[in-house]
Amino acid sequence: MIKGKTGTDKVVSVYWFAVIVIIAGGVFAMAYSFYGHPYDVREIEGDILANKIADCISVQGRLNEKLHSESGGFDGNFSDDFYSICNFNFNSESDYGWDKTAQYFTEINFYNLSDTENSVFEIKKGNMNYKQDCYMTDKKNKDYKKFAKCSEKRIYALDDSGKQYLIKILAGVAKTEKNVKL
Amino acid sequence: MSSYNLNKKAQVSDAFSWVVATLVIIFLIVSSIYISSLLGKSKAVEKEKIIISEEDVDWINEKNNYAYGINDFNKEQIESWIVESDLDDE
Numbered sequence: 001m002i003k004g005k006t007g008t009d010k011v012v013s014v015y016w017f018a019v020i021v022i023i024a025g026g027v028f029a030m031a032y033s034f035y036g037h038p039y040d041v042r043e044i045e046g047d048i049l050a051n052k053i054a055d056c057i058s059v060q061g062r063l064n065e066k067l068h069s070e071s072g073g074f075d076g077n078f079s080d081d082f083y084s085i086c087n088f089n090f091n092s093e094s095d096y097g098w099d100k101t102a103q104y105f106t107e108i109n110f111y112n113l114s115d116t117e118n119s120v121f122e123i124k125k126g127n128m129n130y131k132q133d134c135y136m137t138d139k140k141n142k143d144y145k146k147f148a149k150c151s152e153k154r155i156y157a158l159d160d161s162g163k164q165y166l167i168k169i170l171a172g173v174a175k176t177e178k179n180v181k182l
Numbered sequence: 183m184s185s186y187n188l189n190k191k192a193q194v195s196d197a198f199s200w201v202v203a204t205l206v207i208i209f210l211i212v213s214s215i216y217i218s219s220l221l222g223k224s225k226a227v228e229k230e231k232i233i234i235s236e237e238d239v240d241w242i243n244e245k246n247n248y249a250y251g252i253n254d255f256n257k258e259q260i261e262s263w264i265v266e267s268d269l270d271d272e
Contacts, residue, residue: 015200015204019204019207022207022208022211023207023211026211026212026214026215029211029215030211030214030215030218031218033215033218033219033222034218034219034221034222035222036222037222037223037225038225039225039226039227040225040226040227041226041227043226043227043228044227044228051241051242054241054242054245055241055245058245058248058249060248061245061246061247061248061249061250061251061252062249062252113256113259113260116263134268134269135268135269137269150269151269152267152268152269153242154242154263154264154265154266154267155242155245155246155249155264156246156249156250156260156264157245157249158249158252158253162252162253164253164255164256164260166260166263166264168268170268181223
């Protein structure tokens with residue numbers, strides 16, 4: 001049988017082997033190029049973070065009681081103890097040295113109804129260098145995907161005395177290395 | 183001699199078909215790789231696309247409704263401030 005094989009048959013066999021290799025390589029390249037890019041979940045992660053902060057700040061329509069100082073007004077210790085009071089850890093991941101450089105930030109501003117421009121109390125936590133990324137909205141910019149993704153939430157709550165407050169929560173997530181193929 | 187020439191002509195024709203078929207296969211594979219690469223780059227989980235159920239409620243709205251339940255004085259002013267955003271894309 002082998003002895004009777006002509007030269008043309010041998011060439012065709014090599015050809016089919018080459019076609020199989022090309023197709024297998026193509027399927028591998030397709031799978032690699034699709035699954036090689038990570039899912040960018042930062043937008044939804046920032047949204048969840050902002051929701052959790054809102055949950056800590058306002059409990060059933062009232063401001064967290066730890067926000068009030070004994071002398072009235074806001075308690076500055078809330079800002080200092082923000083992580084422990086609200087159970088946050090902005091240095092939770094050690095990959096890429098993120099335990100030393102926080103990949104999250106939040107800015108919380110409290111306003112009176114009469115003046116929504118100047119906040120009466122504010123809390124800033126995490127790596128505030130990423131705040132400027134929130135205002136980079138030009139999607140045509142080639143570095144757009146590398147910018148931190150932000151979420152803004154606005155809520156209304158009252159203090160113990162019934163005074164009304166408007167609260168703006170800005171939360172951002174960087175974590176570019178894990179969410180974008182660089 | 184003449185029959186030999188005729189055979190050669192047929193061989194060239196056969197080979198040409200195989201070359202075209204190979205080029206078609208390569209073209210299909212390369213275009214599929216390109217498309218899968220584009221699809222891979224656009225992978226992002228966007229909050230607008232996540233709908234758990236019809237009854238899914240807005241977390242923040244629920245919080246505000248609790249506060250309105252206590253005091254809804256100046257509700258229109260509060261609501262108009264809440265729907266504003268400093269982030270352009272929201």
